[in-house]
Structure formats: structure tokens, C-alpha cells
Amino acid sequence: GAVVSQHPSWVICKSGTSVKIECRSLDFQATTMFWYRQFPKQSLMLMATSNEGSKATYEQGVEKDKFLINHASLTLSTLTVTSAHPEDSSFYICSARNGQGGTEAFFGQGTRLTVV
Amino acid sequence: AQSVTQPDIHITVSEGASLELRCNYSYGATPYLFWYVQSPGQGLQLLLKYFSGDTLVQGIKGFEAEFKRSQSSFNLRKPSVHWSDAAEYFCAVGEHGTNAGKSTFGDGTTLTVKP
Numbered sequence: 001g002a003v004v005s006q007h008p009s010w011v012i013c014k015s016g017t018s019v020k021i022e023c024r025s026l027d028f029q030a031t032t033m034f035w036y037r038q039f040p041k042q043s044l045m046l047m048a049t050s051n052e053g054s055k056a057t058y059e060q061g062v063e064k065d066k067f068l069i070n071h072a073s074l075t076l077s078t079l080t081v082t083s084a085h086p087e088d089s090s091f092y093i094c095s096a097r098n099g100q101g102g103t104e105a106f107f108g109q110g111t112r113l114t115v116v
Numbered sequence: 117a118q119s120v121t122q123p124d125i126h127i128t129v130s131e132g133a134s135l136e137l138r139c140n141y142s143y144g145a146t147p148y149l150f151w152y153v154q155s156p157g158q159g160l161q162l163l164l165k166y167f168s169g170d171t172l173v174q175g176i177k178g179f180e181a182e183f184k185r186s187q188s189s190f191n192l193r194k195p196s197v198h199w200s201d202a203a204e205y206f207c208a209v210g211e212h213g214t215n216a217g218k219s220t221f222g223d224g225t226t227l228t229v230k231p
Contacts, residue, residue, distance in 0.1 A: 032217055043206065044160075044221045093159060097217030103167065104148065104210055105217030109159035 001027050004096045006108035013084055013115055021079045021111045023094030029074035031099030035067075038091040038110075050077045052099075074099065084115040118143040118209050122222035129197050130230045137192040137225050139181075139207030148210035149190040150219065151181055155203045163205075166190065177201070202229045 003026040013019045023033055031052050036044040048058045048069050056069035066088075068080040077096075081088055091112050095105035119142045129135050141147055148167050152160040164175025171183040181192045190207060204226050208219045 034218055043223045044219075046218065046220070049215075049218060095217065095219070103212070103216050104150075104165065105219065107152075107160045107162075112157070 002098070002106045003027050004030075004094065004106045004108040006092075006094055006111050008111060009109060010112040011114070013113070015085055015115055016083055018080055018082045019084055019113060021081075021092055021094075021113075023077045023079070023096065023108050025075045025096040025098075025106075028096075028098045028102075029100070030077075030096035031074065032097045032105075033071060033077040034095045034097075034105055035069060035077075035079050036093045036095070038093060040091075044093060047079075081113065084113070086115045089113055089115045118147070118211065118220045120207050120209050120220055120222035122205075122207055122225050124225045125223070126226045126228065128228040128230060131199050132196050135192075135194045135197045135201070135227070137205050137207075137227070139190045139192065139222060140188050141190060141207070141209045142188065143209050145212060146185075147190075148212065149181075149183060150208040150210060151175065151179070151190070151192045152206045152208065153177075153201075153203045154206065154224075160206070163192070197227075197229055199229045199231065202227055 005024045007022045033050040035047045038044045048056045050056045050071040058064045071077040093110040095107045097105040121140045150165045151163040166183045207222045211218045
């Protein structure tokens with residue numbers, strides 16, 4: 001149980017375009033999902049907290065108009081990187097917490113974004 | 117605010133030798149603590165976690181960690197390292213309550229295993 005799936009695993013896009021990353025909880029309902037970013041040889045940094053049916057809460061310094069988060073259902077949150085630039089190239093990882101009293105979040109396998 | 121410090125950026129050990137990776141945390145209450153391993157280009161794999169109870173936690177792949185409240189530490193150990201253990205290791209603290217699941221990560225420790 002507690003499987004979280006991200007799609008795609010990797011994506012290459014052209015500078016100026018937008019790309020959407022999906023995070024799905026496969027066997028539980030996730031009222032809360034978290035999005036992290038990891039630059040090469042660095043740690044994971046929380047970008048935002050996504051709550052089902054409400055607006056995401058962004059961490060300081062994260063541009064909410066650039067990183068659009070939608071959590072429209074209990075099993076799906078999406079992160080859209082708008083007008084991507086090479087500096088947005090990174091590893092994006094989501095995690096999901098079980099809404100039924102969950103105390104921890106389970107991580108997806110991550111998405112490698114390369115902007116060329 | 118919570119924080120995690122992994123004092124060792126890079127550790128090299130010989131295959132078969134013992135390993136200890138250090139982790140110190142700062143959190144206002146009893147923390148939820150995690151150790152993850154990440155191979156290059158891969159996602160995170162959970163090695164073990166501590167929520168409460170026995171302070172010595174057993175994990176996968178022969179790893180264990182000990183929670184020491186007095187030292188605010190949660191060090192990861194393995195008695196005999198295998199070449200396949202070479203990877204990046206992250207310690208993390210997880211929040212409670214309404215922010216349960218939200219994690220703060222240390223900067224990571226890169227483990228190199230010599231033949």
C-alpha cells in the first residue's frame with residue numbers, strides 16, 4: 001500500500017513552453033500533497049503544500065504564478081511549470097499524505113525536467 | 117522552525133567496514149525522523165523511520181538508527197557496508213498535526229564505498 005506515482009519520469013521541453021507533472025496516490029486518498037524541487041547535488045526543498053479543493057500554500061521565494069499547483073481530486077495533484085526556462089531544469093518530487101489520519105507522506109519517484 | 121544538519125558531506129568507507137552517518141535535528145516536539153537513500157538519477161527510498169517507542173529502529177538493507185533525544189540526533193548505522201550502498205543519504209524531520217507529512221531534509225551525505 002501507500003503508492004505514489006509521478007508522471008512523466010522525465011521530460012524535455014523548449015524554453016518558453018509549459019509542462020505539467022502529475023502526482024497520483026494509487027491506493028489511498030491524499031488530502032494533502034507536497035511538491036519538492038531538487039537541484040543537482042543538492043537537497044530537497046519544499047516548494048508548496050497542496051490541499052484538495054483549496055489553493056496551494058507556497059514556500060517563501062517560490063513564484064506561485066510560475067509553478068501552478070492544482071489538487072482537484074483526492075488522488076491527483078498537478079504541478080505546471082509555466083514559461084519554463086533552463087534554470088527551471090531540476091528534479092521535481094511529490095509526496096502524498098493519507099487523509100485518513102496519516103502521519104507521514106509517501107514519495108513519488110520524481111520527474112526530471114530539462115528545459116532546452 | 118525545524119531543521120536538520122548532516123555534518124558530513126562526503127564519507128568514504130571500505131567494503132565490509134562499518135558505517136555511521138550523522139544527523140542532528142531541531143524540532144519543538146518529539147520529532148518524526150526519517151532516513152532516505154537516493155541513487156543517482158533516482159527517487160527516494162525510505163530506509164527507516166522513527167515516530168515513538170523503541171529508540172533503536174531497524175530498517176531495510178541492514179540499516180539501523182538510534183534516536184537520542186538528549187543529543188538531538190538520529191544517526192544511521194550499518195555494521196558491514198556493501199558496494200551497492202554507495203549513494204546519497206538524506207535525513208529528514210517530519211511535522212505533526214495539520215502539517216503532518218511535510219518534511220525538512222538535511223543537505224545529504226554522499227557515501228563512497230572502496231573495494
